[in-house]
Amino acid sequence: MSDDRFEEFLREAAEHYHVPPEVPREDMWIAIAEARRRSVRRTRRPDWRAWGIGIAAALAIGVGIGRISVGARPLVPVASAPTPAGEAPGIPVAYQVATADHLGRVEVFLTGFRADARSGRTGTDVTPDARDLLATTRLLLDSPVSDDFVLRDLLEDVELVLTQIAQYSGRPDSSELGLIDDSIDQRSVLFRLHSATDATPDGMPYQGAL
Amino acid sequence: MDDRSLIARVQAGDPGAERLLYDRHVGGVYRLAYRMTGDTDLAREYTQETFIRAFERIEQFRGDAALGTWIRTIAGTVVLNGLRKVKRFRQREVELDEGVAHAVTPRSAEPDLKERLEQAIEGLPTKYRMVFVMHDVEGYTHEEIGAALGMPAGTSKAQLFRARARLREALSDFAGEWAS
Secondary structure (H helix, E strand, C coil), rough: HHHHHHHHHHHHHHHCCCCCCCCCCHHHHHHHHHHHHHHHHHHHHHHHHHHHHHHHHHHHHHHHHHHHHHHCCCCCCCCCCCCCCCCCCCCCHHHHHHHHHHHHHHHHHHHHHHHHHHCCCCCCHHHEEEEHHHHHHHHHCCHHHHHHHHHHHHHHHHHHHHHHHHHCCCCCCCCCHHHHHHHHHEEEEEEHHHHHHHCCCCCHHHHHCC | CCHHHHHHHHHHHCCHHHHHHHHHHHHHHHHHHHHHHHHHHHHEEEHHHHHHHHHHHHHCCCCCCCCHHHHHHHHHHHHHHHHHHHHHHHHHHHHHHHHHHHHHHCCCCCCCCHHHHHHHHHHCCHHHHHEEEEHHHHCCHHHHHHHCCCCHHHHHHHHHHHHHHHHHHHHHHHHHHHCC
């Protein structure tokens, strides 16, 4: 058997290796244009970073002082200020988008959960959503996103809270709701989620965190 | 519009020229990314990253190489780096896929040539695989591969030779297919 025949055979056979589908030109172009637009905004307005850090730090300190003054809740460590725009070295764009979307959904879910819990309307119907969000959180923790220590820290806290909610028995008289509430408070989870997803001045939800 | 004029217009910030550049080269970049990953999401991500980097660096492009070669160089770097980063995830995916395949495939079934070839190509070291895919599947010359991967054309030839030797060994059960 000659080398030439093998090479010919190999070329023919390899044509079927990972045959590319139709190129998603428009979708990719939109994503590229969006990423470039964000990049230009970051380059032109670097002062927003300082503003972002300052605002986040001021809010965190304010929350801390408020808690001391009313004495209703224990002083918690100042929440980690989310890394401002452009601080996502090495995290692929797809992961950034997925993380931003996920954190936004977690924020909405936890806000709703808390409101329901405080009005005594919480039941086990929240656990499937909590499990879904928990699964995504764990996937993100096992992704390049976790290379960013601020995000990893936030995701780990989100994981803890969601685990508690996923295991919630639905008994309104139990201490479970109080423990969940404390977990959300003690690590300032909602505040950090809000800062991470919505605190950017230019309205790009994931720039505040990623 | 030739490459030189196109580059000048892109460097001047002409959005139409940017789109033209993208349209001219996106097919090749995406094909290479998909051939290397076999995954639409990763192929999209690598293609997007390639063009984001290209547009970011177009100011530095002096035309020492052809525009296509320059873009392939970026694509090669993005794909190789990306594959390293996701290697852990890919391995997990392969394990899961194999688990599913074992669950639904009768034990007596032997892998056919296509499946065995795919496994053999996947088993090549990443750079050998890249050279093999670029040359034998996508039809690049050794000069183009060398330029894209930052190595002499001779190294590309040597890596292709080794890749083929490994594939030949892995496919020895099917020798009759090419010996007949």
